[in-house]
Amino acid sequence: MTSAVPALPLNSGTAIPQVGFGVFKVAPEDTQRVVEDALEVGYRHIDTATGYENEAEVGAAIRASGIAREKLFVTTKLRNDHHKAQDVERAFDRSLDALDIGHIDLYLIHWPMPANDVFVPAWRAFGGFFEGGRAKAIGVSNFLVPHLQRLIDETGVTPAVNQVELHPIFQQRELRAFHAEHGIVTEAWGPLGQGKYDLFGMDAIQTAAAAHDVSPAQVVLLWHLQTGNVIIPKSSSRERMAANLDLFGFELTADEMAAIDALDENRRVGGDPNEVN
Ligand code: NAD
Numbered sequence: 647m648t649s650a651v652p653a654l655p656l657n658s659g660t661a662i663p664q665v666g667f668g669v670f671k672v673a674p675e676d677t678q679r680v681v682e683d684a685l686e687v688g689y690r691h692i693d694t695a696t697g698y699e700n701e702a703e704v705g706a707a708i709r710a711s712g713i714a715r716e717k718l719f720v721t722t723k724l725r726n727d728h729h730k731a732q733d734v735e736r737a738f739d740r741s742l743d744a745l746d747i748g749h750i751d752l753y754l755i756h757w758p759m760p761a762n763d764v765f766v767p768a769w770r771a772f773g774g775f776f777e778g779g780r781a782k783a784i785g786v787s788n789f790l791v792p793h794l795q796r797l798i799d800e801t802g803v804t805p806a807v808n809q810v811e812l813h814p815i816f817q818q819r820e821l822r823a824f825h826a827e828h829g830i831v832t833e834a835w836g837p838l839g840q841g842k843y844d845l846f847g848m849d850a851i852q853t854a855a856a857a858h859d860v861s862p863a864q865v866v867l868l869w870h871l872q873t874g875n876v877i878i879p880k881s882s883s884r885e886r887m888a889a890n891l892d893l894f895g896f897e898l899t900a901d902e903m904a905a906i907d908a909l910d911e912n913r914r915v916g917g918d919p920n921e922v923n
Pocket residue numbers: 667668669670671693694756787788809810834835836837838839840841861863864878879880881882886887889890
């Protein structure tokens with residue numbers, strides 16, 4: 647199963663498994679069990695954040711699994727109140743300590759917080775995390791085109807990844823085109839729309855699910871993979887975790903892809919990065 651998950655190359659020279667497991671809103675007391683389940687069903691890529699307050703439990707699950715560290719890919723993120731250059735280094739070290747798994751595969755600025763206007767110096771500090779192999783890749787999350795352009799123009803360092811809200815009614819076409827032009831991998835958060843609208847009831851999704859005898863969630867996740875996105879769906883149920891990884895025995899046709907592409911309303915269900923400050 648796990649060997650079927652493709653990995654996309656990153657500009658750091660490493661590669662990110664295209665399917666991972668997110669732990670947003672997984673309570674610290676549940677996280678070790680949930681991540682152990684995810685690893686058992688075959689996930690090898692875990693997405694956490696300092697702000698999720700479950701890094702230590704993610705690390706504990708990884709250590710308990712006995713899976714070789716080099717077979718795993720772990721992302722964590724800089725908390726929004728730690729952007730100031732003097733805080734960035736300390737925040738990174740705290741994440742390394744909390745996870746206690748040797749290195750971080752991908753470290754992200756969680757939100758640009760543009761009103762504070764300190765994401766550029768924060769990004770400069772990120773370059774230091776490659777030293778000693780402490781981080782293998784660096785990137786951002788929730789960055790809009792002007793924010794990415796500033797990072798590139800003012801530091802000359804292009805993020806490996808931009809992790810953004812992305813699902814069928816919010817497809818991020820302009821941002822994805824910018825990513826493609828600059829070799830930035832698009833990672834979709836809320837790949838299932840966070841359950842905030844009736845995605846699974848939409849005709850295009852239901853028709854494809856019936857045609858392939860799979861669930862609507864699997865159709866949506868496969869649409870992401872065929873679009874080229876990395877996905878990190880979250881579920882606390884072992885059965886859904888397994889289903890969300892079981893995406894490699896079928897393929898959506900061009901017509902099915904086009905029907906899902908046509909669902910785009912350019913409508914967010916989460917926070918606007920210009921307004922999260
Ligand atoms: P998601 O789109 O993954 O949706 C999760 C919801 O879908 C849950 O309610 C879950 O019960 C349900 N679900 C999961 N699998 C299902 C299935 N097979 N059938 C039916 N329902 C199913 O939303 P998310 O958890 O917000 O996003 C995924 C991950 O993205 C997070 O865990 C986190 O790691 C990351 N994330 C990042 C940011 C950011 O700002 N960078 C923001 C939100 C989430």
